[in-house]
């Protein structure tokens with residue numbers, strides 16, 4: 001494989017190791033996890049495959065230039081040196097994004113403008129015409145990343161972020177991003193042979209991701225990508241990748257995925273999303289209060305896995321309600337789910353303490369900018385007996 005092409009895939013913080021594992025499984029080389037993403041190398045087809053198959057990446061970027069810089073003018077000059085006409089045609093609309101860590105520049109907006117000018121000047125110098133800018137729905141996205149001394153320029157192979165799989169009809173109350181939901185399942189170590197329950201499923205993001213995993217459905221199979229707008233787009237290679245992914249699907253799974261929610265309207269959303277995926281028959285949905293519902297009998301004595309994100313609140317009255325919510329949740333888990341392991345995402349460390357169970361693992365995970373933990377609780381058999389407090393391991 002030609003390993004000359006360098007990539008960067010971004011992901012929610014806390015999922016870098018999961019993403020590195022996905023990319024290694026796709027035969028990427030030089031896989032290096034850094035905060036917020038993974039660097040890797042391969043050929044361009046690997047870039048397509050990462051977009052098609054990664055469940056936790058947010059974007060896949062192709063590195064097209066890198067240069068040391070000292071002054072803002074150096075950034076313009078380095079961008080101007082790239083043959084952008086090789087990458088996309090002037091009819092394509094463009095957007096530039098800049099992010100930076102410790103960059104000695106006054107304004108990132110100004111740098112964005114200078115990079116855009118440099119790209120447009122390359123086009124103007126060669127043909128007199130420049131691409132139009134579209135910040136809302138551009139054909140081509142250029143990302144620039146600045147450190148204290150280094151400028152790296154990328155072409156975005158994804159286009160719309162990868163968590164937009166295309167199946168979500170309407171969002172419910174505080175829905176999870178699809179790639180975060182898939183990451184929670186990966187961190188929980190869930191595999192499709194294990195009974196899964198999300199008892200506060202809302203619009204069903206965790207259920208939808210699990211059903212796709214069980215069906216061997218490539219998460220990007222139903223959408224379009226940024227790389228399709230680039231001049232080097234290899235349509236044949238892309239068709240071949242998609243056909244292989246279609247052939248690998250297996251829709252004959254038996255129901256081992258359960259979802260419930262207190263609210264009927266939330267369940268309707270979950271149902272619509274699963275239906276859109278054509279995977280409604282692989283999930284059992286039921287309106288139920290998590291404090292009152294029994295564990296799905298199919299799991300038997302050996303139990304199953306709960307993966308969920310309970311309600312969280314920012315208003316004061318929500319917080320009072322939530323303070324009462326967690327102890328009740330802990331009691332329900334202890335009483336009815338012995339033998340099960342629960343993975344609960346929460347941003348509030350105090351509230352999570354109220355659950356009254358000893359966490360056996362706490363994995364830091366970011367829901368957007370919100371710092372959370374994925375708490376692991378192992379419910380031992382024996383009814384109301386408290387789990388033996390084991391020191392929780394903070395996983396990094």
Ligand SMILES: C[S@@+](CC[C@H](N)C(=O)[O-])C[C@H]1O[C@@H](n2cnc3c(N)ncnc32)[C@H](O)[C@@H]1O
Nearest residue numbers: 175176200201202203204205261262289290311
């Ligand atoms: C943060 S949302 C979950 C969002 C979901 N992960 C998604 O992606 O759409 C929390 C959910 O918990 C539900 N809920 C609140 N109290 C509940 C209870 N006692 N029993 C079951 N569900 C409850 C709410 O209706 C809401 O849908």
